[in-house]
Amino acid sequence: MTVTNWARNVxxxxxxxxxxxxxxxxxxxxAGSARVRALGTGHSFNELADTEGxxxxxxxxxxxxEIDREAATVRVTAGTxxxxxxxxLHAAGFALPNxxxxxxxxxxxxxxxxxxxSGRRNGNLATAVAALELVTGTGDLLTLDRxxxxxxxxAVHLGSLGVVTHLTLDLVPTFEIRQYVYDGLPAASVRGxxxxxxxxxxxxxxxxxxxxxxxxxxxxxxxxGDGFAAPARWHGAELADSPRHPIGSMSPVHCTAQQGVAxxxxxxxxxxRLDFTPSSGDELQSEFFMPRESAPAAYAALEPIAPLIAPVxxxxxxxxxxxxxxWLSPAYGRDSVAFHFTWIADxxxxxxxxxxxxQALSPFTPRPHWGxxxxxxxxxxxxxxxxxxxxxDLRAALDPQGRFRNPFTDxxxx
Ligand SMILES: Cc1cc2nc3c(=O)[nH]c(=O)nc-3n(C[C@H](O)[C@H](O)[C@H](O)COP(=O)(O)OP(=O)(O)OC[C@H]3O[C@@H](n4cnc5c(N)ncnc54)[C@H](O)[C@@H]3O)c2cc1C
Numbered sequence: 001m002t003v004t005n006w007a008r009n010v011x012x013x014x015x016x017x018x019x020x021x022x023x024x025x026x027x028x029x030x031a032g033s034a035r036v037r038a039l040g041t042g043h044s045f046n047e048l049a050d051t052e053g054x055x056x057x058x059x060x061x062x063x064x065x066e067i068d069r070e071a072a073t074v075r076v077t078a079g080t081x082x083x084x085x086x087x088x089l090h091a092a093g094f095a096l097p098n099x100x101x102x103x104x105x106x107x108x109x110x111x112x113x114x115x116x117x118s119g120r121r122n123g124n125l126a127t128a129v130a131a132l133e134l135v136t137g138t139g140d141l142l143t144l145d146r147x148x149x150x151x152x153x154x155a156v157h158l159g160s161l162g163v164v165t166h167l168t169l170d171l172v173p174t175f176e177i178r179q180y181v182y183d184g185l186p187a188a189s190v191r192g193x194x195x196x197x198x199x200x201x202x203x204x205x206x207x208x209x210x211x212x213x214x215x216x217x218x219x220x221x222x223x224x225g226d227g228f229a230a231p232a233r234w235h236g237a238e239l240a241d242s243p244r245h246p247i248g249s250m251s252p253v254h255c256t257a258q259q260g261v262a263x264x265x266x267x268x269x270x271x272x273r274l275d276f277t278p279s280s281g282d283e284l285q286s287e288f289f290m291p292r293e294s295a296p297a298a299y300a301a302l303e304p305i306a307p308l309i310a311p312v313x314x315x316x317x318x319x320x321x322x323x324x325x326x327w328l329s330p331a332y333g334r335d336s337v338a339f340h341f342t343w344i345a346d347x348x349x350x351x352x353x354x355x356x357x358x359q360a361l362s363p364f365t366p367r368p369h370w371g372x373x374x375x376x377x378x379x380x381x382x383x384x385x386x387x388x389x390x391x392x393d394l395r396a397a398l399d400p401q402g403r404f405r406n407p408f409t410d411x412x413x414x
Contacts, residue, residue: 003055005042009284009347009373012039012050019060023141023165029056030163031139036403038163040109041081043102044371045285047408048113048158058108058165067092072171073130078108078164083274086266094171098122098203099269101317102278108164113371114156114329116338117269118221118319119203124331126155127324128170134162137399141165153387153394156328158370160409161398177202177268178222178260180230181244182237185215187303189235190318191296197235198295198320198337201228203269206318207246210306216315217244219258221268230260246271247280247315247342254278279342280314286354287340287369289330292320294364295337301360302339308356312349314342327387330367338369351375378412388413 003012017039020026030036035053042049049055059079065088066075072094076085082096083103089095098117100110107125109115111132116124131145132154142162144151154161185206189197198204201222206215218237222228232239243252243259252258254276256268272278279285290298295318302309309316317340321331330336341357343350350373358366358376367384368374374381382388392413399405 005044005049007045007284007345009045009345010047010050012055013052014055017055017057019057021060021062023061023135026056026058026061026163026165027135027139027141029054030135030137030403033403035406036163037406038108038159040079040106040112041104043105043109044113045373046371047406048371050408051406053403056163058163059106061165064166067094067171073168074171075166075168076107077166078106080107081105082107082110083266083270089171090174090264090266093174095174095265096125096128096169097172098125098128099266100125101271103266103270103272103274104278107167107169111155111167112157112159112164113369114326114331115371116319116321116331117203118205118321120199120320120335121322122203123322123324124329126326126329127322129155129167130170131168132164133166134164136162137401137403142398150394152325153327153391155326158328158409158413160395160404160413162404175223175265176262177265178230178262179256179258179268180220180222180228180260181240181258182218182220182234183216183240183244184213185218185235185237187214189237190215190299193235194295201226204320205271208316208318209248210302210309210313210316212306216248217246219246219271246317250280282345283314284343284345284347284350285341285369285372286343286357286374287338287372288358288361288366288374289321289336289338289369290361290364290366292335292337298337298339298361298364301363302357305356305360308353309341312344312346312353314344316341327391328370328385330369332385332387340369343373347373381412382414
């Protein structure tokens, strides 16, 4: 049998995914495997989840969503998908502070890579993790929470410290969002008013096809508190008169409701609806995080190679992520801007363009998204993470026999 990732550009070496139905069964499995790796929902675009040994999913563990109203937390099985969890939380009067663009991904897999949405004050999804329970390389069950010095090293872990069985996440009271889309933000507004545009509301995304006409669409996700007035014309962009898909040729029926109709957080923060294919479904993705203040310069650095980018691109998205203290988080220690690229599904055609993008962004110390395609020099990636040596010590302590190592982590972490 062949097991692939969601994008089908990675065929995993393991011919099957094992699904233990209890934590004890998982512990026995880990302890008996020379090499093992957890697979979430397989939405990463590279070999991060691959292993020469056993591929294991925690989706077979008994589902759990225990809300602690007093502490405002929820304890969930790591295999839970955000879309499913969100419905339960909203019904109980709670919300997560932010979500990625799609609700289909598992909580465990998303936090493992530092998956993020957008918003000046919004950290990536791993910043909502208050505790995690994992089966380590010795087969032991370990709980790490924020009182533990090792916790900042473990919240974004790339699957290298163990198999996470459960996570406890911080909650906020449920809230409503109004989503507006603007067409045609001139490039000059990106260069001149970047902060004003990106900070105008709770979460803002810029979509561009690098066609030379600036930003194609601005998606504004506004809460009552941020006071976004939704003018018809804004920084030279026009309020859209009908729903949009970020990829102009695709149907907006895949997307969450727009045109200022108020709705619960989980039906507005992701761009895509749980019951539809997210994005285009036939694609590769790359993304680079840089210090937020370098956004206008990074944008300007890409403009000269726009004619190279556009032919192999479906759409590009620019978002912001708040700084955090998680050692392997792409937003570690710096408020960040993230430049994302949804490429056509042709790795050979994309490779030279990706290299040109990486070269153009190199002056801004880019950190690649751990779950997307990149070709940066491993030494450059390692140098961007000052706490990597501490992470490697933590990994040596929790996985002394290297069960969770794979060629990808050997290359980028050592
Ligand atoms: C259409 C699409 C849209 C996307 N949009 C966004 C976005 O808006 N923002 C963003 O940041 N990213 C985005 N991504 C990337 C995606 O969110 C990340 O790659 C994420 O890590 C995928 O989660 P997953 O559950 O599929 O994990 P997988 O890809 O299955 O695994 C990722 C890593 O997590 C580890 N892992 C998974 N489960 C466990 C576990 N239980 N215990 C230990 N380790 C585990 C794996 O070993 C691997 O190292 C998108 C991807 C797609 C396909």
